[in-house]
Amino acid sequence: MSIKTIGRVLKERRTELGLGLSEAESFTKIQKLYIVALETDDYKALPGEFYVKAYLKQYAEKLGLNADKIIEAYENGKGIAVEDKDDIQETYRFVKPSERVEPEEELGPKDWHYYFPIIALSGVAITIVAAVFIAVILNNPSSPNLMSSDYSDSKSSILKPSVSSSKSTSESSTSSSSSSVAPAEKLEVTSISGSTMNITLSNAVDPIKIVFTGDANSNVWVLARNTDMSTAGVTISNQNPSATASLTSGATQSTITLGKRTNLAITINGQAVDLSKYTTTIGPYNIYLTVTPATGTTSNATTATSTATTTNSSAQ
Structure with missing residues (x-):
């Protein structure tokens, strides 16, 4: 039986488990700087009394030690009585997090019910993307067609007034001709x-x-x-x-x-x-x-000539 400091007990336990400082930091979630302070009994390097006790308890529990005895020894300012290895031979095996088997992994392979929601959501997403793509293509014809359409519309808008004017003038002339041409001789x-x-x-x-x-x-x-x-x-x-x-x-x-x-x-x-x-x-x-x-008459030839002249003027 021998008396050892808290820091020595912690360090020897970490060494027995085969953990380096970096592995201990990853495993215990305690910074390497504070682990070194705990193992060297340099408690002043920690932020305060609260953190000293918290880290001692957390570190001891992660290493598989009796955390209550560690805290009691710290509060009393005493060492810890530890049996020599010659008296008790203990064998420890540290299981790394990567080697642990989580409960979900013990359930065995998953059936199709597990994957069905994922497959269904993927199908819906693909359908939506395809529909949007098709809508964009249909609503945006190629530029040449747009140019041709614009040109046709422009051409029609330019010609329509002349045609309309010509038609109106022609109808007016025809109406005038109908009302002014006298009965046959x-x-x-x-x-x-x-x-x-x-x-x-x-x-x-x-x-x-x-x-x-x-x-x-x-x-x-x-x-x-x-x-x-x-x-x-x-x-x-x-x-x-x-x-x-x-x-x-x-x-x-x-x-x-x-x-x-x-x-x-x-x-x-x-x-x-x-x-x-x-x-x-x-x-x-x-x-x-x-x-x-005949009274108030205009010859057919004169009326036709007038109509043709008016139509040509409107078209120009």
Whole structure:
């Protein structure tokens, strides 16, 4: 039996367990500096009385010593009676933390129930990432398509006003044309008496043209007064098969005289005069033409030209 200091007992016990200072520090969670102070009985190196007792108790318990006896010896300022090794042979084996078997490891391999929540959560996470990726791709087309779309929209926006303006102007012109174009011209025989015929051209539009046309056997003298025809008249023959006379501007009447009515055709503004209505074969024949002008009219050609001009101006 021998008396040893607390520090010596602690150091010998650590040595018996095969622990170096670094291993003891890791195992006991006490700084190496304080372990050295405890093993050399240098208690002044510790922060205070409270820490001295706390570290002595913690260190003794970790080393497998009786912590109460260690604290009692410290408080009494005495050493510790220790039996010599020759008297009692004790064998100690220190089990390092890495060699310890935790309770969970003793349970054996885990079944599929343990891993199922992990697998399920992983699947959900992958699905969410894939959905977000697809949404981003679908909502962000490539730049060339965007440029093409922008160009098309820009082009459409530039052209639309012109087309709309053209359409509006065209509709306006068409409406104006519909309301201003007079009824068609109408040529009718109002009376016939012997060699005299009275005819009327209603809804007439200038110029009023009288056309005389003969055939291969024609030899007919004709005259149209109040026209640009010579006052001497014209002979329609094989050498001069046709003649045209235009009514003087503003004139509403003309007297047409024919030497005979056979081998001859007459049209006024494209409408034929029916010479077969004469009941006599004895000439000369007089045709009294009365013209009734159309009021507030505009010719179709003029309206069409106006519409085309307006449309072109809008498009430009």
